[in-house]
Structure formats: C-alpha cells, structure tokens
Amino acid sequence: MARVDRRQFTRLGAAALAAGVTGSWTPSARAAAKTITVLNWQGYGTDEAFGLKAFTEATGTAVKHDYYNSEPEMLTKLRTNPGVYDVVLVNSARDSQAQAENLIDPVDLAGVPNAAGLAPSFKTHPNITIDGKTYGVPWVWGMNALAVRRGKVSGVDSYAALADPAYKGRVALFDDAVTEIAVAALLTGQSINDPSDMKAIGDKLKSFKDDVKLTWSSEDEWNKAFAGGAFDVSVFWSGAVARAIHLHDQPVEFVIPKEGAIGWLDNLCIPASSTNKEAGLAFINTMIDPKFYVQWATGSGAPASANNAAMDMLPADDLNRRIHKPEYLSKLQFMGALPDERRQAFNDLWEEVKAFYAH
Amino acid sequence: MTAAPMSRPDRRRALGTAALLLPAYGWLLVTVFLPLGAMVVFSFLKTTPIGGSKPLVFTTHNYLAFIERPYLVDVAWTSLRLGFWTTLLCALIGLPAALALARATRGRFRQVLFLLTVLPFWTNGLVRTFSWTMLLREGGILDDALHLVWPSAGSIGLLYTFPAIVIGLVHAYLPYMILTCYLAVSSIEDGLIDAARSLGARGPAVFLTVILPLALPGLVSGAILIFVPVIGSFMEPRILGGRIGVTMGTVIEDQFTQAYNWPLGAALSFTMLGVVLVIFALFSSVLRGRLMPAAA
C-alpha cells in the first residue's frame, strides 16, 4: 500500500491539531470576543502602535500579533493553528494556493467601506479573484527592481548591469527564487510566471557569478551591508528603498530597468477558521484607511497603498509617490500564482545557481 | 550479557542503571526521537504532507539527491571542510588554553577565567555574528586597528570569504573545546609531569606521552560537540560568507523555509547524519588502533 489518501491523512492530523489547540487555548478562546490575532511579517504596518491604539479605542477589540519569516511558514501556521488567526497578510501570488486548501474565506468588498478607493485594477486583480469571488482585500503593492549607490553608479538602465564587468564583486542579489528567476526571465524576454526556457534562465543567472558578492535575505541584512559599503548594485524592494533613504539616509536610488520591474500585491485575508470574522474585517477596513496609510508611510515608511485615495493624500514630493507611479500598474508584470511543480522547479534551479556562485 | 540468571547485586545494579537512564532517554524519546521518526517517514514522501490535498506518494528519490543534483557534492565538501578547519583550529587553540587554565592559574583567578570563557555564549548568536561583520569587513574595525599600528597597510577585508566563516564558527564553538579539555586535563597531577621530566623526558615527549593521552577524552568530546553542529550550521556561512556561504546547512534551511520541500530537507539531513556517524566510526577505530570500524 504505497498510496494513502492524503486528504484523510491531513484531516486526521487537523483533527488532532484542533484538539491540541483547543485544549491549550481555552483561556484565550474565552476572551476571544475582545481580541483578534493577526499573522503578518513583523514591522509591516499592522503592528504600528498608533494604528493599534486607534483601532482598539474605536472598536474595543484588542489586537495580538504572530509573525512569520517566509510564505511557506505563513501557510504552515495557518494549517497547524486552525481558529487561532483572524487576519492574515498574504502575498496575492499565494491566494490561489491558500484558497485551494480552504485556508482563506472570500470577502465582500462592499462590506469594507474603505475599499471604495481601491485602484480598480486591484479590485479585480486575477491573483485575488478565484471563481468570481474575491479572496482578500488589496492592501499594499511594490516592485522588485534595481537599487544602486548614488554617486558611484549611474546610467544603469538594464538588469544586464548584474553581469557587467564594471561591477565585479559589487552586486547583491535577493535570496529569493521567484524574484531572481523573474529577473532572468525579464532579461531573456520571457513571462515571469511561466517562463518557457528554464535553461536560458539558469545560464543567465549563472552569468552574474563574477559580479555577485552576496545574497541578502532580509531588509536588515541589506541595510547593514549597504551601509558598510559591501556592494553598489542590487536587486531590492521599492518600499525598502524609500525606507533606506527616508529612515537611514542611505545614498541609494531605485532604478526600473528597460526590461521592467517585478510587481507584487499583498492582500489582507480572513482565515477560513477564524472565529472573529467581523472584527477581522473591521481591522482590515482600518488598515486600508487613507489616514492610517499616510501616517504609516510618512512615519516608518511603507510600500505603495493599493488605495488610490491614500496615495493621493501623500504630499506631492513624497518619495513613495515618486517611486510608485500609477502608470506602472498597467505595465508591470505581477507575481502570479504558481503551480506546485513550477514553484519546485524555480526553487531547485535557484539552489543550483547559488551553489554555482559558491564554487 | 550471559544467559545465566543474574545474581542479586547484578540485578540491583541493572535496575539502578535503568533508573538512571530512563528519565533522560524517556524525555528524548518524546521530544526528539519520535518527532524525528516522523521526519524519517516524511523523507520518503514526494511532497510535504502538511496541507494540500494530493495523495501521499512514497519515494526514495530524496536520498538520490547527491546523484541527481551533482552540485550538492561540492556543497557537502564545503561543509566538511568547514567542519574540519573549525574543529582543528578549536583543538589547536582550545587544548593549550585548557592546559594554561589548569596549570598556569590558581583558585579564584581560575574560576573567574573559567566563567569568562563561557560568558560570550550567553549572548545572542545572530547579534554576535553581525558584530563579526563589523570587525571583518573592508574598512571595518580590524582594518582601523591595523592602520593605527601600520598606517600604510592595505585592507584585510576578510568578510565574505571562507576564513571569515571559519573565524565566526571557531568563535562560536571554541568554548566547548576549552571546557571539555579543561575537565580532562585538570586531573593531571603535577607529580606525574615532574616524574616524566625526572626520567629525562623533554617538553614534546611529556606532551605526547603524558598530557595528550589524558587529554584525549576531552579532545574527542569537544570534537563531537563542534564538528557535528558545524556541518549543519547555516547562520555563520550565510552572514559571513556572502556568495560563497552555501553549505549543507543553508541548503537544508532553504528546503524548510523557502522551498517548502520538507522531504528533501529531511533526507539531506539524515544523509548528513549518516556521513557524520561513518566519520566517527572510522575515527574511533583509528583511535583504538583497530582495522574494523567499531560501533563508535
């Protein structure tokens, strides 16, 4: 008997998990009416102290946080902790996966007053629209493209700079399979979500070898290495560039090469197992409120809001506004849903490329 | 054990042994062995069995990774080299330091030094590693210090090199070697060394014939506590190694955190465990001067 019905297996596991969880969670379950739990990256908007204070004062609902450090971990936490979370931040490229596993619920945007200002292209974005239903509230978006050291690097207009001998040993790549494969896909004129020629992508990535000094995996690592002068050209996040300039005064410039940038859209979702869906939705409504966004973006620094009304409220010379131009929305290739096999192939290729860089 | 019925003291002794072992191994059974047993099962699956709704498919594919992904051989070699250099340097620094601690210091001064060697351990590993980047990078603190003494010197700029990873790892694991060696050599009595000297033995001979055999248990324990985790380390290679910091540890970490391929990650670490066991089996047979590998 080599095959066991995996759904049965999972259901058994989930039942055991639920038993374990409710067993150890009785005290918080009793207080649940007044507390919701949000699952997100740490320091990513939902845990801004001013926002939490305002929300709790307005609604009487307290907000707890749990964090994740990678998208698979977010999914694992949703799977292994049914009933614990009430709001979760999901990269919209993962919506279809979460939906297929019944981890998130559809939402009715009409029930979220502040959703009225959302950019139309986001409201009906293919990433969040599955079988005609909307599975999350678009929250923020951004781009992965090049960040270069101002005063030392100029005239870069293509990802080909990553293989340019002029930047030998001065390049930092993002340690993320999907992003780096997208960079090579753009360079070889392919779709970032469904490239046809993986061999060409592997060869292109390997051609960066002499330039690559390091691969970064957290914004903190990028900041510390850049401040220490370790590299001049890098693949980086648009919002993080704004933060590096705004908060840390770093001489960095965001460049969208002629091949284009890699767009991504993060949305706030309601876990299917949540027991506080209304309170969760109310929290999401606060999060897409333009007033919240402006204070977040001008205070700590944020990616671009999916809410046009919020972007319009930013000062005209705001860095975020200058970087995230509305006209990009129609031109960008957005990270989309990936079937398991393709995601696996991306990861395997990136692992091989990293090993190639090392030797 | 023989088939003959146990005598009473024997039985009491066996019971005592079992009573001493049971708490620790019972604890390990529930928290490590059974969970890792589940991981062994996972390592024979095609995809991670948590979530998704596909049927479970068993495969031995993950254990063929080294054949199907030849680049992993290079990665494993890097890990073994890191383990070798880190263990060797720790032994070369740790044993003399332990001897000095045991023989050149006394009383309370020794206690203080002993505690001082453990104290760095009580700080966070990630923070320590980031501190090393400040020391090692081009134009970093080490460069500044060098230029104070020798202004025209170039830059050391060790960060993002193999030696940088080794320095970080030696720093993280040296206290193990110092302490295990210290525990082994602290019982060497002065009289023993004086006796060897009076019999005409010189420094090196005293070291080889008297000190080294007595220090051996400490060296072996220290080597186990260092070599084994270094093979699977990922934080120091990643942060201090930059581009070249790709090790078995980082590949396995990627399978768990990014690629969500638990079966491959688990299979790789069990393969690694197997390699470690073989190395120790060979090592222990060499130590005992036998040809046949012993069960360590």
Added chain:
Amino acid sequence: MTLAGRILLGLVLLFLYAPIAVMVLMAFNASELYSLPMVPTLHWFEALAGNDKLLAASRNSVAIALATAVLATTLGTMAALALSRQAFWGRSLLQLLLLPPIAIPWLITGTAMLVFFFWTGIGRGLHAMILGHVALAIPYVVLVVGTGLRSLRADLEEAAVSLGSTPIHAFFAITLPLLAPSLIAAALFAFAVSLDQFVVSYFLATPGMSTLPVEIYSSIRKGFTPEINAISTLLLAASVGLFVVSAILTRMGGEPERR
C-alpha cells in the same frame, strides 16, 4: 609555562570578547545600521525601557534557560553516570543516540517537534518550549559530565563502599563534590543552549508569548535596532554581577582555597 600560558589565555579572551565588545559599543552608538564613526548615545537604553515586549521576552528567556539548566543537568548527569560507570548491553547505541539532537539541524528538529506535538496534543506554549530546550541540552550535559567522570577516580568511591558506606552515600559524599566543576560547566552550557535557542522556541511559542531570540529573529526582516544590543549588554552585565556575587558568597562560606 606560567607566563606563556597566561599570555595565551589573554589572547584567547581577546578573541572571544572582540565581537562582544563591538556588541556593547553599538548599544551606545546612535546609528541604527551600526555605522561608524561612533556617535555616543543612551537613546537605545531609553527606548528599551519603554519596550515592554522585548523586556517580557527577555524575562521569558531567562526563566526558560534556568529551568532548562536545572532539568537538563539533573537528567543528563544521571544518564552520564550510568553510561560511564556501567558496562551493559546497548550502551554504545545509547551513546550514539545522543548525536542526532546535536547533528540534525535544529530547524528540522524544531519542525518535527511542532508537527509531533500537535499530533499528540502536547501543543505549543511554555511547557512545549521547556520540553524542547531540555531535550537539546541533555546531550551536551551527558558529554560534558561524562568527560569529567572519565577523569575522576572511581576507586575512591569503591574504597568508600568497601569501607562500609552505601553506594548512594558514597556518591553524595565523594563523587558529587569531585564532580562539581563538571556539573557547573554542564549547567552553564545548558543555560547557554537554551538562551540562544531560537528555532525551537520560534515554532513552539504561542502568539503574544515569545523569547528574546524569537524577537530578534522575527525582527530581521525590517531590521533589529540597537535596543537588542542594549538588552544583550544588560544581560551580560547582570551575568557578570551574578558571578561576582557568587564568588564573594563562596569566599564568605569559608571554602578553603587550594594554593
């Protein structure tokens, strides 16, 4: 020998404390990105005073580490006594079984614990974290205490028994005092293993309850501020203080110094 030995120890300590010194310095440096030259400030300590979350996490860390040190040292020492004093069938196997918790990366052990604890209903939380930390510390204790036992003369205990003392009495009267340095070293290690353990804590902590390493690890995406350096500096200072106090107390206890 003495002078050369002391110089060597001095160099080793210099190496061990170089990054620690950097860590402490950066707690007093204004730059969030560890940039030089230094601009002295107490800002991070002030920020820390208002950071209840980080302080609570640090308290949790110390409490768990203390519990781990006591439990792991007790269980590990018992096992070490059996393993190094008695020859019995399966001893080599039991010794080999100490390797997996050290050799398998903690990430995998942690993931395995998460899954298994849920299946069995053990769940997440403080109890689960202590279960996990003690398990990871036991092998270290067994190896350290085992090394100490091997250098200890078993004949003393046997002599006491042959003179009419019970084995248990002989153990507490003779072996335990002689073993004290090993026990202290093992407990210090177990404490360190727990205090720096983030993977297992990360998987087994419940939302709203965390430890210092979990806080540090979770904050690297955005960047950890030198508040982390500040709390690390305070913990280090507290440990030094504790050592000094215990050194003074043992002196007052009148323990004779060996000279």
